[in-house]
Amino acid sequence: MTEKAGSERAGREGGDADRRLIAAVADGDDAAVEGALAGGADPDVLVTRWRRSVLVAAASAGRADIARRLLDAGASVTRVGGFGASPLRAAVTASAPAVVRLLLERGALTTEPGVLAQAVGRPTHRPAPGGLEVLAHLLAEGAESGPDEEAALVVAVTASAAPAVLRVLLAHGADPDRRRSDGTPVIVLAARRGDHAALDVLVGAGADVEAADAMGRTALMHAVERDHKKAAGVLLLAGADPGAVSPDGTTASRLARGWGLQNIRFRLGEDVVGREVAVIERTTLRLRPTGVRIDGDPAMFGFLADVVAIVLGDLGDAEWATRTGLSAADARAFAVRLRTDAVAAEQGSWFEVGASMTELATVRSALVEMAYGTTRTTPVGTTRVDVEDLLRELELRLAG
Structure with a gap:
């Protein structure tokens, strides 16, 4: 051979x-x-x-x-x-x-x-x-x-992982007071998501219930502003101070009054609750199922308009339509309305903008692109994690 x-x-x-x-x-x-x-x-x-x-x-x-x-x-x-x-x-x-x-x-x-x-x-x-x-x-x-990743406990809380996952991480040395890369404590992240089970695990592991984010707002303040009653209950049982004051003078009670949340004010220990109006700086949005109505502040609406405009400018009209299935012209028009059409609520200190479901989908798509897509620019004074936070809260509102 x-x-x-x-x-x-x-x-x-x-x-x-x-x-x-x-x-x-x-x-x-x-x-x-x-x-x-x-x-x-x-x-x-x-x-x-x-x-x-x-x-x-x-x-x-x-x-x-x-x-x-x-x-x-x-x-x-x-x-x-x-x-x-x-x-x-x-x-x-x-x-x-x-x-x-x-x-x-x-x-x-x-x-x-x-x-x-x-x-x-x-x-x-x-x-x-x-x-x-x-x-x-x-x-x-x-x-x-990895060097470009958030800590495992931050990832778990952000993803609303099962309490058992948090317990495994904590048992292997994770710090219950761990902060995200922008300085937000994991206990605040859990409170913003209304994740009362995660809060219970964290406080049981010794997390500081008074830990505050970059605005000086505590987990209780964020839970109250979002009307997360169970989350607020966990924090109050763990000793969170309902009278704590942020650097801008905000308290949990004032946030509840600013959104007209009467029930949660009783949880904070108030005995007499009326319809008092309080002006606050809001860190979230609220959706109303009448058409759709978005409640918030003019500054928050301006932030959303900036997100839509930046993403449109980055992708271009054709790529926007391909990736989202939505009209670029309609998206641009809604960005203008977000800046100009906000009206003061009749019985509250917030402002309102009416929107169609398509316009709401426009906002969500723009947030998704900025949080996870190719767009790298964010509105002035904000980061991608700010965009991710607002996107997750918007999706919680839509799911609820």
């Missing part, structure tokens, strides 16, 4: 072994995997359709036995395939603690600086029995947030 013919035959045999290995991993057949590897299969062979390794495929299936056999045969624990798939990310996505533990033992963590955020979010988006154990394994091995 010539040298060339021998080489071609070896290549065919190797290709056949690789195909047998791919099929064996897909079938979850450990014995067939062993046979294919013994026959010369490449333990790093890629599954062609997704350009992912067979080790990623085994991790996705939660098969620690097959993953171990591939690793023992020399499979790379660090190889990343299509769509950023790596063995460790696949195991985290599959909520497969045995595979995660195996991969960590083989040094996977050093190549995965962003996997912790994935492990924090997975139990919320796709709850599975192994999700908490996966998170605990990563934390025990020293997993940390």
Whole structure:
């Protein structure tokens, strides 16, 4: 046999072994995997359709036995395939603690600086029995947030993660007084979202109930302004001071009066509640289901108009229409109305702007693009996290 013919035959045999290995991993057949590897299969062979390794495929299936056999045969624990798939990310996505533990033992963590955020979010988006154990394994091995990521506890609170996720993070050393990159304490983030379960976990772990954000407003102030009664109740039971005053003279009671929230004023300890009007600086919006009516301050409406205008300018009319399915001309017209059509409420200190559902969708789409899209400019004096906060609160209002 010539040298060339021998080489071609070896290549065919190797290709056949690789195909047998791919099929064996897909079938979850450990014995067939062993046979294919013994026959010369490449333990790093890629599954062609997704350009992912067979080790990623085994991790996705939660098969620690097959993953171990591939690793023992020399499979790379660090190889990343299509769509950023790596063995460790696949195991985290599959909520497969045995595979995660195996991969960590083989040094996977050093190549995965962003996997912790994935492990924090997975139990919320796709709850599975192994999700908490996966998170605990990563934390025990020293997993940390990436340099451009928020701390894991911030990610969890922002995503309204299950209380069990917060408890795992806190049990592994997370600081209950952790602050987001803009200085907002996690207890304030939870209060703004009305997440009374998260608040209960945080205060139980010793979080400072009087911790304030950049405006000097406490978690109780934010819960009250948004009429989150259960959240306010948790904070009050934990000792939050209803008489605390922010640097601009705002109190929880004044915020309640500014929005005309009588019920929550009783929770704050007031014995006699009327329809007193208080002028406040608002940090949120309120939607009314009559057509749609947006309640807020002229400054907040101007902020929304700026967001729409900036996103339109960044994307251009055609790209805006493609990405949102909405008319750029109509969006521009609504931005003008946000600046000019606000009228004072008859029985409150807030202002109102009437809007159609399409116009409300325009605001939401612009906020989404600025928070998560390609637009990098934000209105003067604001950041992307301010935009993200308002978007999440708007979606809470829409869902409620």
